[in-house]
Amino acid sequence: FHGNFPSKDLIPPSVCNLLNSSTIYANNEVSLAEVDIYGFDYDYTLALYSDALNTMIYNTARDFLIEHFKYPEGIRKYDYIPNFAARGLHYDIQKGLLMKIDAFHYIQLGTVYRGLNPVPDEEVLRLYGGTHHVPLQQVSGFYGKGPKVKQFMDIFSIPEMTLLAVANDFFISNDIEYDPEHLYKDVSEAIGMVHIKGYMYKWIMQDLEKYILGRDETYAVLHRLVSHGKKLFLITNSPFSFVDKGMRYMVGKDWRDFFDVVIVQADKPHFFNDCVKPFRRLDGNGDLQWDKINSLDKGQIYKQGNLYDFLRLTGWRGSSVLYFGDHLYSDLADLMLRHGWRTGAIVPELDLETKVVNTEQYAQSLTWLQALTGLLERMQMHRDSQSREVLQDWLKEREELRLRTKNLFNPQFGSIFRTCHNPTYFSRRLCRFSDVYMASISCLLNYDLSYTFYPRRTPLQHEAPLWMDQLCTGCMKTPFLEEMAHIR
Structure with a gap:
């Protein structure tokens, strides 16, 4: 076996190109026939943005850091690095380290970065302290922020991670003493200023074509749902003028006719978990009105509010509601855990990840990795020196294979879903807070509106002997593989 990478013959033709990025994946069984009400976030859900936006956010925040926070001018020479960071990473605020943590709170060695x-x-x-485990209390804040560690969960945070890495890198490479905690706070504020001062809204509104992707699909999804008698609502933190301009571009000037309730500047996640702020109505110009809100009416625009009033005024409850958002904590966690809504996570990264998984290189690496692991498991009881030597070689080869498969996704941090064989912390949250997940809402167009999503039954560890054919053949003989091949 040793050193022989598996031949193509080991990989059945149906394995490569098996996954399709237009598929909706189920963590939990969901019947669309039971869903009457569809809710949406706006940014990165109804409106997907091009990578050009990340560059603009980074450049502007970097300049804020220099001009407003008086950071050294030398930081300006660092341009945005498009594929450096990935969603779901953790940042150790006190140590200034960006890293990937798995579902069991272990740091994936090789993915810890100080600066670049x-x-x-x-x-x-x-x-x-001699371990690569991060204690629960440091990372377990419900919204992804423990006292010492912050998890970056939304797509907007990718420029922030890059700026943190760049600023750390500048201080380290120039041998300038600094406090990583101050740096973290300043970078967070600089990124915040891009949003608070409305720069991002302005850029997008000035060049919708450059920044907004998939406009036709958004229209098609909304049109299809409404034509099947479904009720729609929108809850976004973005301001009305911004949402209105984007929706006019994607859906047309009558976009509000699609929605039964539209709520802007909702202040999620607080919208979902406290009942303090009342709803305010906006007039056609987006100006605040002062009347008391006793009903949420179609054609009106509402600001702020809270979920408890929303539920009281609409009567929309439980599993008849399916809400889509991209932020697992701010958009989905409370809805699933406290209110029993169905939730759909938008994970645009699935596009790239499924492309990688579909490559022959990945299929071969994974197959051989599984085979090696099976061999290691069975051969470890042989104690003679020759066997020990072979085992050491296999362990080394396994590490090389792991590195190779990681690098196919992202050379620094690998896949956002896996750390070697374990799910990532991000994956664990994705499974916990979303019933279904997909690359974009356009995936809904591939399914009948009475379709039931069934999660795949995967083996628990104590059931593994029933699935032994997986042990040494990787994904080759995974149950349902042939049947799944038709999902395109």
Whole structure:
């Protein structure tokens, strides 16, 4: 076996190109026949944005850091690095380290970055007291922020992670003493200013074509749902003028006719978990009105409010509601855990991830990785020196394969869904807070509105002997593989 990468013959033709990025994946069984009401976030849900937006956010926040916070001019020479960071990473605020953590709170060695450079495994172990485990209380804040560690969960945070890495890199490479906590706070504020001062809204409104993707699909989804008698609502943190301009571009000037309720500047996640702010109505110009809100009417625009009043005024409850959003914490967690709504997570990264998984290179690497792991498991009881030597070679080869498969996704941090064989912390949250997940809402166009999504039954560890054919053949003989091949 040793050193022989599996031949193509080991990979059945149906394995490559098996996954389709237009598929909706189920964590929980959901019948669309039971869903009468569809709710949507706006940014990165109804409106998907091009990568050009990340560059603009980064550049503007970097300039704020220099001009407003008086950071050294040398930081300006760092341009945005498009594929450096990935969603779902954790940042150790006190140590200034960006890293990937798995579902069991273990740091994936090789994915810890100080500035733009990886931190050696030995140093990571030393920094974390001889372990690569991050204690629960540091990362377990419900919205992804523990006292010392912050998890970056939304797509808007990718420029923020990049700016943190760049600023750390500047101070380290120029041997300038600094406090990583101050840096984190300043970068967060600089990024916040881009949003608070409305720069992002202005850029998008000035060049909708450059920044907004998939306009036809958004129209098609909304049109299809309404024509099947479904009720729609929109809850977004963005201001009305911005949403109105984007929706006019994607859907047309009568876009509000599609929605039964439209809520802007909702202040999520607080909208979902406290009952303090009342709804305010906006007039056609977007100006606040002062009348008391006793009903949420079609054709009106509402601001702020809270979910408790929303539920009281609409009567929309439980699993008849399916809400789509991109932020697992701000959009979906409360709705699923406290209110029993169905939730759909929008994960645009699935596009790239499924492309990688469909490559022959990935299929071969994974198949051989699974085979090697099976061999290691069975051969470890052989104690003679020759066997031990072979085992060491196999372990080394397994590490090389893991690195190779990681690099196919992102050379720094790998897949957002996996750390080697374990799910990532992001994956765990995705499974916990979403019933279904997909690359974009346009995936709905591939399914009948009475379709039932059934999650795949995957083996629990104690059931694994029933699935032994997976052990040494990777994904080749996964149950349902042939049947799934038709999903395109």
